[in-house]
Amino acid sequence: MTPAARLRRRLSEGPILVAPGVPDALTARMAERVGFEALYFTGAGFSYTHLGAPDLGLVTLTETAWRVGSVVEATSLPVIVDADDGYGGPLNVIRAVRLLEAAGAAAIQIEDQVAPKRCGHLTGKQVVGVDVMTAKIRAATDARRDPALVVVARTDAGAMEGLDAALERAQRYREAGADVLFVEAVRTLDELARVARELPPPVMTNLVEGGLTPMVPARELERMGYRLVIFPGSAVRAAAAAVLHTLEVLRRDGTTEAVRHRMLSFRELNELLGLEDYRAREARYLGSDRGG
Numbered sequence: 001m002t003p004a005a006r007l008r009r010r011l012s013e014g015p016i017l018v019a020p021g022v023p024d025a026l027t028a029r030m031a032e033r034v035g036f037e038a039l040y041f042t043g044a045g046f047s048y049t050h051l052g053a054p055d056l057g058l059v060t061l062t063e064t065a066w067r068v069g070s071v072v073e074a075t076s077l078p079v080i081v082d083a084d085d086g087y088g089g090p091l092n093v094i095r096a097v098r099l100l101e102a103a104g105a106a107a108i109q110i111e112d113q114v115a116p117k118r119c120g121h122l123t124g125k126q127v128v129g130v131d132v133m134t135a136k137i138r139a140a141t142d143a144r145r146d147p148a149l150v151v152v153a154r155t156d157a158g159a160m161e162g163l164d165a166a167l168e169r170a171q172r173y174r175e176a177g178a179d180v181l182f183v184e185a186v187r188t189l190d191e192l193a194r195v196a197r198e199l200p201p202p203v204m205t206n207l208v209e210g211g212l213t214p215m216v217p218a219r220e221l222e223r224m225g226y227r228l229v230i231f232p233g234s235a236v237r238a239a240a241a242a243v244l245h246t247l248e249v250l251r252r253d254g255t256t257e258a259v260r261h262r263m264l265s266f267r268e269l270n271e272l273l274g275l276e277d278y279r280a281r282e283a284r285y286l287g288s289d290r291g292g
Helices: 003-013 025-033 043-051 061-074 090-103 130-143 163-175 189-198 218-224 234-253 257-262 266-273 275-286
Strands: 017-022 039-041 079-082 107-111 150-155 180-183 203-206 228-231
Touching (some): 025 266, 043 079, 061 079, 090 107, 130 150, 150 163, 163 180
Parallel strands (some): 017 228, 039 079, 150 180, 203 228
């Protein structure tokens, strides 16, 4: 069974699927190690780590496909890929789906923002017309080679047009062929419950610490009717805080001794990276005498 088929089946069965945001292969390895069942490749996190830039639609399709490939290679888990606005019109969406599917994506998320897009929890967003977005969704579903590949349709219309309009858009996106619906930046618990109640499943949401949507435990979202929740920025923001603190200590003290207890040891890091497995595989080709 392909990763896409496994993800599709998992979304249909429950319980709610919690997917952490991963910007790179190392984070993907850690997420799998602690027991997550799926990963969310975060476009925002990728922009942070790859460009050192905010989430303003600056990363390209080819850069994204390259990084997604490395994430997929590092894990056995299905990877849900944030593909921003599909990188253009329907023809661009076709190319995006084919490149990202070839890289190993199990699901591809497309949003209805006007380019250049921006983080869903920032102000100043605009959305394209419904017909433009439905054309992109049809293009995405036609482009997939594996019929199990999951197409996620996200709408950012709530901030500009209100929740009623966002729900209407989401319904149109389902009619166009989207498999999962995602209303971004819902602002209250009542709105969260309404989205899950009024849209056909599977419905997802995302939780951004300090963002517009209330932070709700996954079990409560499950009771509302959600099948998938992503935490796109949690890991990369925690990592940024830890790295910044470590560098401040190093700059101040000229040594990392004060923060050594917060680091993985050299042995622990190599264990996480699977060093012994790499050595064993190398030894099969070079001979055991050269494997160590």
